[in-house]
Amino acid sequence: MRSTGLVRSRRFLLGFRLSAALVALLPLAWLVWRMAAGLLGPDPGQELTQALGLAALQLLIATLCMTPMQRWTGWVGWVRIRRMLGLCAFFYACLHVLSFLQFMVGWQDLWATFTTRPYIIAGSVAFLVLIPLSLTSTRGMMRRLGPNWKRLHRLAYLSVVAAWVHFVWQARSDIGEMLVYGLLIAVLLWFRWRWNGWRGLLPLTASNSRANSDRVG
Template identity: 40%
Template structure:
């Protein structure tokens, strides 16, 4: 029985790993086949940014899926999912930098353009979460780790705002991802309020007894 569980766990790990890597492999394919259109640099930057946002939303959906559908196995891969979101964010930032190859200009853009500022703040926060994701850091930070990793909700909001400001014409995709984020945050807020109400009811019952 245990060996069967181990095999299932291993298969799921590799499935999640390959699913997370597949956008990168597809991007490599597009680069090699010159399928990125007239502005490859811009296409690469946008591709990586979009996949970072998509995987970030998947990461935010882990707890709701675990609680609603009992997908406990998915929660075991939360760290991998989060690291993939950061991986594509790194590629997004690096490819954006390679478009200009000028640090001073890039710093000016961060200050002058709000969408760059918001995106950079989200990236810095994501980097902090990635650096503190190993188990050793979880033990070292203790309760502070939970407080820090709650910033993933703020990162989601900043990422969507960044996407909105970056979009020039068709807003259908930013609106869609905003709706998904709103739904996920709404579920979390509902559960948090229910937990507070339950705690207050228990306190009131204890006082009456």
């Protein structure tokens, strides 16, 4: 499918980016509203932590969908919102961790907090990996790192897999929701493998195909 004139216009692209930003901020607005209205249930801290974690995972998956969408539709708009979605995922992940510390466990003995329970270790891996990705997401860093930027940004796959493991590990019920996210992630990984082979999935290694360009997505 090729994009038409309207879809390629600057105004449409701007509208698309703005709409995507609004959608990405909706979970936060919804949470703030529920918090202000006292609608977060009997354990607001846990509800907040869960909702922020889920938003982070959803946005991370959405970020990784952008390159396949561009390849299927031929429309560049998808990859134009990729960085913004990735940064929003990181933003929600930061709030998720802060909420966990502030409302669930407290700030004492942080080392033990992050290294004792296996599901928290998986979450910490997902979070730590997002830090260099966010710090290097600017155009300047992209230029400075050259081909290494794409190699580094394949770490996004490690992050999403670790986040999913973390999600599944801590769950007490509703296996269906986890399976849906797991299936989506598996499909994304499969596309990457088809387009770039194993090297397209492994972070920090060179890709074997220049034609398939080392896309992060």
